[in-house]
Amino acid sequence: MFSTSPAFKENAHKAIADVGLQKALTRTKPHFQGRRAKAVEGLPEFERLRDIGRDIKNHTLANLDFYLETWAGNVERAGGQVHWCATADDARAAVLAICERVGAKTVTKGKSMISEELAINEHLEQHGITPVETDLGEYILQLRREPPSHIIAPAFHLNREDWEESFRRAHTDLAPDRVFRERRDILTEARAKLRARFLAADVGITGANFLIAETGSSVIVTNEGNGDLTQTLPRVHIVLASIEKMVPTLEDATNMLRLLARSATGQDFSVYTTFSTGVRREGDLDGPEEYHVILLDNGRSAMLGTEFQDMLRCIRCAACMNHCPVYGVVGGHAYGWVYPGPMGAVLTPTLIGVDQAGNLPNASTFCGKCESVCPVKIPLPKMMRHWREREFERHLTPSAVRTNLALWGFFARRPGLYRFATRIGAGVLGWLGRKRGRLSRLPFAGGWTAGRDLPTPEGKTFFARYASEQRRQRGAS
Amino acid sequence: MLQASPRVALFVTCLVDLHRPTVGFAAIRLLEQAGCQVEVPRAQTCCGQPAYNSGDREIARDLGRSILEAFGGYDYVVVPSGSCGGMLRHHLPTLFDDDPNLRARAEALAERTHELVSFLTDVMGLERVAGAASGSVTYHDSCSGLRELGVKAQPRRLLEGLGLTIKEMADPEVCCGFGGTFCVKYPEISTRMVADKTADITASGAETLLAGDLGCLLNMAGRLKREGSAVKVRHVAEVLAGMTGAVPPIGEAG
Structure with a gap:
């Protein structure tokens, strides 16, 4: 994906002046913060669960080579195939090769941030394949040709009037004077439109919330059920997953799931939680004939053993951005690449370079709210500070800042x-x-x-x- | 065992030194009333956060070393700021990861370092401070004090003990947008954040805004005054020490 992270300040300026965006962002408090607080209150062991989640992830990362190999062996035993991809280019090529081999014309897609990292839609379109987003939020963004502004609520920056306007513009075969009385009417229209696309798809692409080493399974959670239709109806299922999605066992996955929905949307559990293991076996009622996992590294293994290793614990719940006062003012697009908010401020410099994304870890007051709500206790402010140190060491810090610091330091030391x-x-x-x-x-x-x-x-x-x-x-x- | 009269070194903080010395004198008065012998080491300037949070570890380490020298020999180090207190308590030791000797000294210092109000209640066991006051206040929980040092109930308890009414604002724990150098590096974002904060402060209906960190207070006072607000802004120590007569509210002339 193309990055506008270097223009963070200008992006933020526009965002603050954007009336529609500001209206949408007022939903952060009731929609995310309030619901999470209520869910956490309802689970007395939530704090202990955060420690358990952190420990599961730390253990996995310390033994990642072992778990990756165990997992890959189990995927293959279940009839699936693992594509080890060091870079985004490798991953795009692997997806395209599968689609071309099976003669795919239409590809349905569940929500996946890795697919944004790969800009896979553009890549498929360039090769004559039509990707169809099936998550409601992603669907409207595809209509509007916009990137997501949030990792679990991709169209969080839009208001209801934007939805109606986009649907009228895109769905020209429907009566132009139809009335959208409530949110459900929007959903019903999208569902009707998507049903035909689900049935026509040759390949279904989903992300993965977790990969489970002991079974070789991938797990997705959704609230719309679109992921299940995406991965069970077509003949071929492609999973896009990065290496840090690994957990050792089913029990570990269950603990992580107890943290995930509560931290993300304040639900006890997402509406649909789906485990996929390999291809359709004899006697199975459904399931794909081919099951592929595109296992992406894209700079992550280089974080192991560094001060940024803890970032690989992230389970993409979005609690950090939902509680971040800076995100609450500028929204997700201002961050300029795939991952916004505090987790993006740490991860983005790793993936596209601190010379590109240096603004992100600087645009924080270190208020620490993100760390306090992170389900796996990632010390996000500390790692943002580490990025500032790397910037300083590489002389990327603006010269005016360096000069002021040096001058102040001269006096403060005397x-x-x-x-x-x-x-x-x-x-x-x-x-x-x-x-x-x-x-x-x-x-x-x-x-x-x-x-x-x-x-x-x-x-x-x-x-x-x-x-x-x-x-x-x-x-x- | 708590000593009868512990020797306490006051870490004044650079903002109190430069901007609002009354807070330093208020801290001394409160500590002495609580039975401490207070000293103010001369060789102090700043806790090093401007450098530390800008990625310049060298300056931060140099300042850290001189803090270890100046503040080594006391029973406690007390800071009228959660932010600088958090720096000494949680971050200073990490600057010396590669030097076991300095690291050990920094850890020993960290253990003895406390934010002023929580020191009075949690270490000195103070239930209330001397004097009485009236009126309504709203209290902003500065981020480092709240999340790094657990300062939340202590100032409210002492303020209520004086007879003040606390009118809580909508979200006292959300950041005011100061963030040290953040407020000048990203002024537009910072201004929006503080405007959201002052809206909550105004809606609380309180006469006075209090907090334990001068940086946040300058930010919030600056915004309130720009809006023409009549809300008075003060550091909590001024009120607890009964020194509101000694200096006009922040951002106002005497």
């Missing part, structure tokens, strides 16, 4: 000189603000004063006053 400088600074600012106690404008502080006043200092520094008080007390005694 307390005597620092006292002298702060005494002057506090005095001058205090004098400037003597009438109102604040300034509305100050040279070089336009960033601060554009939207707020600058309260001015009392005038004397603490250390100046403290020294004179000490002298006075000594004189008095």
